[in-house]
Each structure stands twice: as structure tokens, then as C-alpha cells.
Amino acid sequence: MILDVTDATFEVEVLQRSMTTPVVVDLWAPWCGPCKTLGPILEKVIGETGGRVILAKVNVDENPSASAMFRVQSIPAVYALSGGQVVDGFTGAQPEPQIREFVTKLLGSESVGEIEALLAQGDEASLRRARELDPTSIEAAGMLGALLLQAGNVTEALEVLESVDGGEQLEPLLQAAREAALPVGEQNRIADRLQELLATVKSDDDARAEFVSLLDDLSVGDPVAASGWRRKLSTALF
Secondary structure, eight states: OOOOOOOTTTTTIIIGGGSSSOOEEEEEEEEOOHHHHHHHHHHHHTTTTTTTEEEEEEEEETTTHHHTTTOSSSSSEEEEETTTTEEEEEESSSOOHHHHHHHHHHHHHHHHHHHHHHHHOHHHHHHHHHHHHOOOOOHHHHHHHHHHHHOOHHHHHHHHHHHHHHHHHHHHHHHHHHHHHOOOHOOOOOOHHHHHTTTTTTTOOHHHHHHHHHHHHHHHHHHHHHHHHHHHHHHHOO
């Protein structure tokens, strides 16, 4: 739920609502560039909570009393209220992962409990929902990635597995997905062809275009090797 809040409605729409539902107050102004960047991210992430978090947008130019309550010195300024009290906040534009972490933390044990229940169910729909609630969850990404890989949806499986920093925990599964997307034999064939093309990439436009195209293919199955070949290309060209 997204509300445009004024000085007159602040007590009811923010303070009273926060007694039962967490409220995020976005203090902004039309002339503020970072506000224009942050606002849509807040709306997207909070909108995905299905009403479990409310976004209250306050134009500080038109509502000085509300901003004065928070002693705002710079905008955008964002404050989370629960039980009528400020429980968290930040200033300045933030990227989407940090906003998601902020909102997930605000949901607290309710969100954690729901994620655990969804992981226990283990079906694709439940795992997708768990990832919506916590896109950083390694367990949810691993379980969903495994299901997608088993179903033959290799491309999406790779996207899911690469979307989190799974480290050693997800490496075997990630490697299996990469090999399914580009078998080792094909990786070796591409590497051999790249070696053949390397000597002519500087003077031959067609060879250079083929080299770059093969790099894109190789990066799907072996991004480390692809990075190495990109360095070789750079050396050959410059």
C-alpha cells in the first residue's frame, strides 16, 4: 500500500497505522534528484509485500511539520515505524538489494517464519515466493535452481543460481548447470577455435566478430575461462 501523506493526515496514516502494520516514511521533494531514483525502488519493493508494509510518501516542501518530527537535514530520508516508534532508517538513495534488506528486516520474524514454511514445502511456486521475500537467500536459490535444472530449464536455473553469492555451497550445482548449458566438449571446441582466431583478430574484422561471439557462448559454461580469453583479446588488439 502506498499513501501520499500530509501534515494533517500524518498521525492517522503513519503513527496509528504503525501500531498494527510497519510503515516506511519516504521524505522527498520534487526538486530532489536522488529522491526520483529512490522512490520507484521503494514503491516496487514495498508493493511486493502485499500490504504487510505500508509506504507513506511525504513531500517535505508542502508538509514541514512532518519533516520536522524527524529532524530531517537532507533528503531523501527514509524512516521505518512500528508500534508508533522509529525502528530503522537511512538517508540518501540506496540500490535495490539494500532496500530489500531494509524491508525484510522490518518484516522481522513474520517474514522469516513464512520463508521457512515456504522452503519446507519445497515446490516451485513456494520457492519463488520465498525468493521474493528474500532474494538473497542461498537456500531458496539453491533449491529453486535444482528444481529448474531437473526440469530442463537450464537458462533460468543459471540466472537463479548466479543471482546470489552462494560460494562453495552452490558451486557444485552451479557447475552442473553451466555444463548442462554448455557441455565440456563444446567448451573445448570453442577454446580451440578461439586459439585459431587469436592471431588474426587485430587485422580481420570477421575474425574479431567471431571471437567476441564465441566468448559470449563460452561465458555461459565457463565464465572464468571466458574472462581469460577476453584478456588475451585485449592484449592482441592493443
